[in-house]
Amino acid sequence: MTEGGMKLKMLINKIKSIDSLTIELPVEKGLYALTGQNGSGKSTVATCASSVFFNMTMKDYFGETPTDSKIEFEYNGSKKVYLKEFGKWVSKKEGYIELKGFYEGSLIFGNRFRNTSYNNLRKLDKISSSYLKPAAEFIRENLGIILHNNKNFYEKLYRVNPSSIRHIGTFYGDIFYYEIKGKLVSQFHMSTGENLLISILNSLNIRNSDRETLNVPCILILDEIELALHPSSLKRLVTFLKDISNRFNYAVYFSTHSLELISSIKPDNIYFLDRHSDHSVELINPCYPAYATRMLYDHTGYDYIILVEDDLAREIIKRLLKQNSLWGNKLIYILPCGGYSNVIDLAQEVISSNLVGKTSSISIILDADIKTQAANYIAKNGISNNIPLNYLPIESLEKYLKSKLFDEVDHKLFRHLNDFVFHQVSLNQIIDDYRGQNEHLNDSNGKKLYERIDKELRARNKSRTEIIEMVVDYLTQNDKKSIDKIVTFLKKQFE
Template sequence: MQFSGDIFYYQKDGRRVSQFHMSTGENLLVSVLNSINIRNSDRASLSKPCILFLDEIELALHPSSLKRLVSFLDEMSMLYNYAIYFSTHSIELISSISPENIFFLERYSDNSVEIINPCYPAYATRILYDHSGYDSIILVEDDLAKELITRLLRNNNLLNSRLVHVLPCGGYTNVIELAREVVSSNLVGKISSISIILDGDVKQDAKSYMHKHAIKNNIPLSYLPIESLEKYLKHTLHDRVDHKLFRKLNDLSIIHI
């Protein structure tokens, strides 16, 4: 049996190291570079787009090498007009890829396939790991706010391609302090985006609290367009009774029973 094709070498300490003495990861890198070189040699013009498919490029590569490879491929795609697609099961790899460039292949029991794009890293790898984290974490004050935010996300189809966890923390100061701790300790890693949604009636109090305690971070902070539900119900059902709302809630409770 004879070997046909080019044998690659690299120079190290004045000596040549052949491809047959390279590691599996080094051989993979050589194969990728050779594939790009062959494709470029075959192309009549770089102005015409070219597609390159790579299968599981994370095999045998250290995470740091993998990041450098992805950066290199991104540079090559821009320089030589490539659309580069690679399959992967590595959350470390896709965590550095924007959701718009992630295509998740969902296979169903009838063997039909759906392509989900954009797709977020934790959603794409949710069946591969026991728990790969969340794509988005939203910190809110209480369970009522959690229910409201969750329904808004669901009704606006914002849960279709990402894993979102809405976490009630108990009061606006607790929310702000937990957010600060999450950021300072890198508690959730880099694949999860953190945001805060507070009740509308604490907007000034929250700003004063953050100013007083010199809390500065880049976490997105939003407010619900209403005051806390407890205060709203107390105001409309106790302090100044809204008869129509009272009757509606009362009728619903009777139907439920």
Template structure:
């Protein structure tokens, strides 16, 4: 299920429609500075968050709007004159919380200087030990030690006169209030406190919960960020959360699968596009962590990476050199990224870069590269098969490769048979229009997940089969790689 959102005339976004999955898991909304990431997550939080619109978006023009649709139910905010009007049809059936990177979100939304002064003079007898969930995870994520904040206290909101609890910790006999803690401590306390409250609600909740975290990397060390991602993955699994990061952190993005990455791209005419799925290499745009390689090979997906990596090993092309095979998404992504890297010399003078795309886009890729004058110095070659999804659709449904069908049946689809899955696929209304094979693959992938098997096992078998059966196309790729690398 997806939350459909339309934004019009809000800050830097003139018109954008985006569909955000609400199934459990981690998601990233990324893009270059000024692309609109923070505006998107702040706007999306309006589906459950009712603070005054001007506090979040400043002065907006007449006619600005945010519209939502979820499972046939609708909610909208429309700017008319000086007021924002809210309208709803049906129940959105969704909860959540939003944590802004610096100012907005749940953290200190009612803070004033007078309240800050009063918090320092709170009767220490009113302090009570913080819940172990907050105390231990604060220490684990920030310091790698669950007992680092051994003495963490909070002031109940009725005494602090804030909308949320205020925290203190004690070190070496000295008490430090939340308002004197580091930005990272403040941010994480806010997130953990909100999660603690939501977790209690989730025990008997039927509504989906979506969490938006805006640029949290600004306050956290990369090591803390990695521990936070692992912690939030666990929370998503346990409590059925969809957790969205607005970020351009490599540490964050690299831990999220391409299907869950939304790259916001702003074009020269001011319009905005959404690239999804998106591989981390394209999302980060610049290969910061790949300097020092002798060769970088840009491919479309993990199937392509597996084929190329196997050739490199078999042909002993990895001897005395550092080679990185990098999945980037569709052929346009690969060509644009290669052009960006070569024009700006992002890999250094000693490194070379080449492009390998799927066979089914050969003519389109050559035309796109030539017409746009992109990556003219980069060699380009083509895999012996189409995309994994198209290859499976053709080989298992339309022009059945009996040897491949039997191998997948024997080694992968042993519980629910491949015949049964294909029969179910043929009955779907999308059967005739599934030209790219994504509907079929989604069906197969669901079965793999139900059996706790991942895509990698399927890819390994297909690559092994290709090397046995597709001798000439594999030979062509070998020649290309020898030429590029030697």
């Protein structure tokens, strides 16, 4: 498998609506989302990223571009750059970027028939059955499962190799047919969802067969596939891709604004493109689904909504509600939003736009280390919404671990984590390497230490959740005074 933490660094300069943007994309297996509001540039990022393994005709995909337009990649010591010389796109390399992948450009660039005449397409409807070959079972069964939750829905699915029908016209890639009630339906007449999904499954089937070694990372880029799929099909596709990603070491990137897709992806894997009023683009990562969608319509009907910063805060609140029997007959939703400013902004939007209706009660619980910053932010932005606000007894998970494992070592917590999580590379070794590389000198937020911890977790197929659960257990057992303050606050909200 690839070494944990490896990333493809991409710089985009003056391509379509993006003036300048640098983004680092992990190549580790898993699901990732490129998201943002309409016009934010997510499809442009997806298309640019695909050019690392796909030699595209730049003008077809990006139209007219300035003379200083550029796409630049760096990966594992090698470089690849697309730039313009004398008005034409050229590519240059330093070393070889060893990445595989495929790109499905949805409605615009995913249509294999776009350069084919209508007369030739009509000939596909009358093709001789002698050209038909059974489609791969992988494609047939998964097409039925994803679209209809029935692996045998497409009982008879066929493919035609384009080289065998050159007398009809020029086509790109296999062409598919299915038989229904004795009648053949060509891919040209299939629904948009069927057409799109067959293309994806065919590309996956080809990629699966050439995965002789899983050491070479493979990136799959799917652009706005939700436009062609029903939400139920989309959920089954996500389940399918999670399984395929784990089995074949795929990094699957969705360019999307679908709540169904975004909510199934962890915050560390969500890249939110935020376009500002001056047309500049800011990249936010990690990003919580609530902030990425900027909507709470999925949470209407709850009696209480508690906005918090991250997953650690959510787990602390959930544990306290359970331990103190505060769930009762109430519907409570705890929603991580990212940093404190995201929480405050979203709370303001909830109130001003009445996103959750008048029956839901909203409260905010922020991390302990940002009281002053939060107060200043509220004052600076003139925010006045009377939403109850309180603070957790600790800061973010990253800062908390640094303070307890490095700054002033809490030996009890250190032993607890070391004994139950870090079996092969000890926590002592991680801390020694962190100190030896002098990373602690510029790591006030604890993120560099956490990167080392997270790398070891991933290498052992463990997750952030396991660390969070232990920290929550430790807090509830060893900081009763601070915990009681939060419990009192929660009880007051539910009176």
